[in-house]
Amino acid sequence: MKSAISLPTDMCIIVTYRCPMQCQMCNIWQNPTDQHQEITPMEMERLPKVKFINITGGEPFVREDLEEIIEVAFRKSPRVVISTSGWFEERIIHLAEKFPKIGIRISIEGLSLKNDELRGRKGGFDKGLRTLLRLQEMGVKDIGFGITVSNSNSADMLSLYRLSRSLGMEFATAALHNSYYFHKTDNTITNQTEVCGNFSKLIEWQLKEKHPKSWFRAYFNWGLINYVKGQPRLLPCEAGLVNFFVDPYGDVYPCNGLESKYWKESMGNIRTMTSFEELWRSEQAEHIRSCVRNCPKNCWMVGTAAPVMKRYIAIPMKWVINKKIQSLLGHPINLENKEK
16 A cells, blocks of 8 residues: 655765775775666666755765766755765866855864874865865855764864854764664764763854854754763654665665664665655555654764754754753753753
8 A cells, every 4th residue: 555645855865885085983985886886877867856965975976977966966956965075176176166056065073183083094184174165265155064973073073163163164963873884883972971061062152153053053963962872862753754865776765874783674776666656655665664663773863853853843943942042141051951
């Protein structure tokens, strides 16, 4: 029996598992895809139209046909953002010249020494920052940093945030986690006091900003504190309802945080499906959504948190109003209560 569920609004496409970096938190570079088996731009034409697409990897810029992929992506969505290490400077600049509305998020894990230590390649910080500055000079608007906070870089997160604000760029956060395609099982934050303390400081700063977008990012970062402490999610996970994830082989998953030790099943494959609508409303897709509802992981990642923050906007709105008032009155921001 087919479901009458609405089509999704967001999708993430991981176009390759090939990567030039050697990150401490990810062994994807030791488990690359065969480029001849990766999904093609023509196959991506079968995907639905959505509001937002994230192109990620691995490192997307190792794909020689990335321009064709982006052409398809912009036919499917008005907003396309590429997550990249920033390693291939000239390729990024060339792509942005052709697609000036492209979004670029460069993964930078700290200031120069810390970033290069965690990402395993010397010069990575310099390449990333230089690329962002060049993109800004070109007039590309949707650019910024993305950091995955781990045990040793939360202090650098605060420095990167200040740098991003001074440059007028976006700043995205994530917390250390495991995923089947990371080929890691020991990504755990052990120094919770320091990490949560630095996230709390970031939240205080974001609540003092003038833009409401920053206030809701503060709520998202409160969710990361919650995740680091091992507490239940602030909002339900509805992965596979409004968003989905496509791997380099064309398999469609509800999210990219799955682990085989818990469960890992796909909704189907874009190479073999009759149509995306049929895949999305199939019995297998409904089975996957049931797995999501019973998933033991308490992930809190922007790809799955942002859609439910919008869907249940009253909950983060109440939190934002409460904390913004505390901030305006100069009171300490209380992040220990259970208010949602």
